[in-house]
Amino acid sequence: MTEPSPNAASWTAYGRHQLDHGYMPPVPEQLRWGFWDGVGPGDDALGPVTGKRVLDLGSGAGHHAVHLARDRGALVDAVELSPTQHRRATGHFGTVPGVRFLHADAVAQLRRAEPYDAAYAIGTLAGIDPYVSLPALRDGLRPGAPLVFSVLHTNAHGHGPADTVAPRDEALRLRDLEPLPLRTWVLAPHVWEKLLTEHGFGVESITLLRAPDPGNPVVWQLVRARRVPVRTGRVTSRPRGRRPPVPHAAIGVGVIVLGERGLLLGRHRRGTIELPGGTVEAGESLERTAVRELAEETGLRARTEDVTLIGTLIDHVGDVVRVSVGAVVTAWQGEPATQPDESVGEWAWWPLDALPSGIFECSAQILTAWRPGLPLDHPPAHFTAYARERE
Numbered sequence: 001m002t003e004p005s006p007n008a009a010s011w012t013a014y015g016r017h018q019l020d021h022g023y024m025p026p027v028p029e030q031l032r033w034g035f036w037d038g039v040g041p042g043d044d045a046l047g048p049v050t051g052k053r054v055l056d057l058g059s060g061a062g063h064h065a066v067h068l069a070r071d072r073g074a075l076v077d078a079v080e081l082s083p084t085q086h087r088r089a090t091g092h093f094g095t096v097p098g099v100r101f102l103h104a105d106a107v108a109q110l111r112r113a114e115p116y117d118a119a120y121a122i123g124t125l126a127g128i129d130p131y132v133s134l135p136a137l138r139d140g141l142r143p144g145a146p147l148v149f150s151v152l153h154t155n156a157h158g159h160g161p162a163d164t165v166a167p168r169d170e171a172l173r174l175r176d177l178e179p180l181p182l183r184t185w186v187l188a189p190h191v192w193e194k195l196l197t198e199h200g201f202g203v204e205s206i207t208l209l210r211a212p213d214p215g216n217p218v219v220w221q222l223v224r225a226r227r228v229p230v231r232t233g234r235v236t237s238r239p240r241g242r243r244p245p246v247p248h249a250a251i252g253v254g255v256i257v258l259g260e261r262g263l264l265l266g267r268h269r270r271g272t273i274e275l276p277g278g279t280v281e282a283g284e285s286l287e288r289t290a291v292r293e294l295a296e297e298t299g300l301r302a303r304t305e306d307v308t309l310i311g312t313l314i315d316h317v318g319d320v321v322r323v324s325v326g327a328v329v330t331a332w333q334g335e336p337a338t339q340p341d342e343s344v345g346e347w348a349w350w351p352l353d354a355l356p357s358g359i360f361e362c363s364a365q366i367l368t369a370w371r372p373g374l375p376l377d378h379p380p381a382h383f384t385a386y387a388r389e390r391e
Contacts, residue, residue: 007127008081010172010180015084017177018061024092027063027070033122033150034209034220041207045148045224049074052117055140057106057149058124062089062099069098077113079106107132110140117142121149126184130165130192134199143229144353147201152186153208154219161188161221165195192223197373201225202352205260224260228353228373236357237364237378239272239317251323252279253289254366256310257300257332261349264336265356265363266297268344272360275367276300276344277327290327298336298347306331311385313365324381326366 018024030042046054050073056065059078068074079102080086086103094101102109107128110116119141125133137147154160155170162168168186171179187195189206196203202225209220254277257264265273278293280286287304294300310326338345350356352374359367364378369385 006181007183010182011082012084013177013180014172014174015082015086015088017174019084019088024088025061025063027066029067029071031064031067031120031122033222035218036209036212039212040150040209040220040222043068043072045222046118046120047146049118051075053077053114055079055106055110055113055116055119057119057121058127059089059101060085060122062093062101064122065089065099065101066093066096069096074098074118076100077102077109077116079104079109081105107136110136113140115140115142116145118146118148120147123150123152125149126151126186127182128185129167130185130187130195134195134201138200138227141227143227145227147196147225147227148223150209150220150222151192152184152218153189153221154217155186156216156218158217159186160219161186161191163188163191165191189221189223192221196223196225197371200228202228202371204262204352205258226351226353234375234377235355235359235364237359237361237376239361251325252362253277253286253293253325253327254363255290255294256326256328256366256370257294257298258328258352259349262351263349263355263367264298264347265350265359266336266338266344266348267346268360270343271358273356273358273363274344274360275363277363286325286327290329294329294332297339297342297344298334299339300329300332300334300336302329302332309386310366310370311383313362313369313381313383315365315379315381322362324362324366326369328370 033040054074054076056076056078059065059080062078065076065078069076076099090101167183170182170184172182173179193203204224207222209222211218254275268274276294276297280289286309287307290307291302291304308328313324315322336347361378364376365381368374368376369383
């Protein structure tokens, strides 16, 4: 028999304590995804919500839901399982137009409600088994709907996230109360990304939110994903030309840059759509190749420590063995632009659920090794993974 989670009792005790002390957080001017004001993107992470049905999972005192309804024109269902937290919200904000406060289990609400246009959670999803929450979110969101949530990454003791999907014990601490036990899923970014991808979401970004005080070890993750629409067809790829590459140019790096606006792709002068990248120069590390080629082709500046190599792909073109290495750049500066004398330009951001046809087959191979669910057709290649994305 599965041991019951302590979370509901702890959040009920927390809400009772706040009721007894008469504490109510003010309605913020921006969504606060972690513990600190001014850290993170605020409302921008969720995108436009005016007139949209938005689900707040684990709404607590309700102040974030009130902000979105009052200041952004959203129609918010604020769902909270703790009766004392629900009482706090309704006692202060029960008559605010545009907010419906629901004392309910979030998963149950997703299963019975009409699909939502957006959903967000501040800390809540870490307290629910992702194999329970993510299927419910997949089925309870409209295709293309954003899902934005923040979860713990590193706790006050410097204990970081796990590489496996398993709960661990944390504690909710208040100054004049004994620590309240919580069972949480504190997972590494690559684990969250894998889970979301498996459950029908495209991950747009995972950002680490750090405390303004450099001595504070606490770190939050902000995850931005989107319910993947059901595609009716697949995206084609094609070679750049009919001749095989010359042997000395057959080792190359393809650079994946995924931002809030989508995946960065450019157009080669021969017509193919491509990732930034190019061939490795003598004595150059693969990470350095990724940084150099990104700067030369797009103008974006990155550091080698912000490059994660995901693996090697090997295929044959004629009699030449072609080796391609996929690299993910997690941070950069600047805006992409066509660079003089470069063969690839016209850089643009493409949503992962609307990639263009005619992607260069090497880029297509790298992209499907990185995200196996992408519907890209391309010649087969042998992929060997040797790293996960940097946390």
